[in-house]
Amino acid sequence: MEPTANPMTAQESLDLITRMIRQAQHNVRQSSFYFLLWGWVVGLAHAGAYLLILLNYPRPYLVWLITIPAWLVTFYKSWRQDRTARIVSHFDHINWALWIGFGICIFTLIAFGYKINFQLNAVILLVCALPTSVTGVILRFKPLVWGGVCFWLCGIASFLLPASWQHLAGLVAIVSGYLVPGYMLRNRSNNV
Amino acid sequence: MFKDLDPLLHAQLRLAVMSLLMSLESAEFTFLKEKTNSTAGNLSVQLDKLAEAGYISLEKTFRGKKPLTTCRITPKGVAAFEQYVNDLKQYLNHNPL
Numbered sequence: 001m002e003p004t005a006n007p008m009t010a011q012e013s014l015d016l017i018t019r020m021i022r023q024a025q026h027n028v029r030q031s032s033f034y035f036l037l038w039g040w041v042v043g044l045a046h047a048g049a050y051l052l053i054l055l056n057y058p059r060p061y062l063v064w065l066i067t068i069p070a071w072l073v074t075f076y077k078s079w080r081q082d083r084t085a086r087i088v089s090h091f092d093h094i095n096w097a098l099w100i101g102f103g104i105c106i107f108t109l110i111a112f113g114y115k116i117n118f119q120l121n122a123v124i125l126l127v128c129a130l131p132t133s134v135t136g137v138i139l140r141f142k143p144l145v146w147g148g149v150c151f152w153l154c155g156i157a158s159f160l161l162p163a164s165w166q167h168l169a170g171l172v173a174i175v176s177g178y179l180v181p182g183y184m185l186r187n188r189s190n191n192v
Numbered sequence: 193m194f195k196d197l198d199p200l201l202h203a204q205l206r207l208a209v210m211s212l213l214m215s216l217e218s219a220e221f222t223f224l225k226e227k228t229n230s231t232a233g234n235l236s237v238q239l240d241k242l243a244e245a246g247y248i249s250l251e252k253t254f255r256g257k258k259p260l261t262t263c264r265i266t267p268k269g270v271a272a273f274e275q276y277v278n279d280l281k282q283y284l285n286h287n288p289l
Contacts, residue, residue, distance in 0.1 A: 008204060010283050013197075016204065017211045017277070023227050024215035083255075088217040 024089065031081070032189060034074060034099075035144075035182030041070040043174045050167035061118070091138050102131040121166040125155035125173050132177050143184050147177035197283070200245050201276045205230055205238045210273050213248060213265040221261035239263060247272055 008016070045063050052060035085092075105127050113120050133148025135141075154173035158166045201207050208228045212219060225235050239261075242248045247269030251262040265273070 008202060008207075010280055010287070012204075013202065013207060013280055014284075016207055020208050020211035020227070021215050024212050086220040086223040088219075089215065090217055093217055 024087075032182045032186035033077065035178045035185065037070055037073060039174055039178030039182050041067055043171055043179065046167045046170040046174060050164055050171070053164040053167070095135055095138055098131045098134055102127065121163075121170055122155050122158035125151050125158055125170060128173070128177065129155060132181075136181070139185070141181070141185060141188070143181035147181045150176040197279050198272055198276050200241065200247070201272060203238075205234065206242055207276075209235075209238065209242065209263070210247065210265065210269065213263060214270065214273055218262050218264045221263065224263060242269070245272075 045066055048063035048066075049060045052063060106124065109120055109123060109127070129148045129151035132151055133145045136144025136146075136148060151173045154169040154177075157169045161169055201210060205228055209224055212224060212227055221232075221235070221239070224230075224239075225232060228235065230238075239248065239250060243250045245268075246266055249264050249266055251264070253260045253262070
């Protein structure tokens, strides 16, 4: 785009504005990495907790310690992404605030879980529903919106199921809410 | 009455940069160069003009050993862009295509 001798017409100005705004809109970060990381980690934790309950292991909750390295990887990766991102869109900022808010809620639930006898499964699934579906709306990616709906439905189911079955509901929610949309998002990013 | 279009914005490359920055919180020089398909020299001159007018802010840092210029639109720039679009609309209303 080099200077031209003729001034732009009004229509050319409008076309240019429209074209540039479209270019910028296509740059919302579409990172499937976090959905796949947390999908696998939480999925394995739910499956592990279910098996340990079946085996009558006295401390099945210890399986959740595998989320600690996932938190560290998440912090490191997002720090690296922020440092190397060529642009920051308004949607990136909203998405960041949404997931930071989600992280704070999860930390609070875990820290004060003892107050409700660690009956957290249903609550955590419901809390997961919101950022997942809103991210789907931001990215205009329906599988994530439906993923949020799955979290919500599995959250309701968890209120009604016994403790061991709640882990299976959590597994269904994480596969349909994070893993399936995560792989679809990765395929979409690869095909762009 | 049709108002004169802001001459600072009524130029292809400057308008392209402002349109991109309106949709973003910040953008690196290399991103703007790629999207506007401009040369580094020309883009640099036009960014300086927009910065002098207070329409954008330029932050010059380093990533490793490479210089890094990050551009952001300012509230004055947002107001000027909105005014430009309104003037353009007014012009089109008086001069239908």
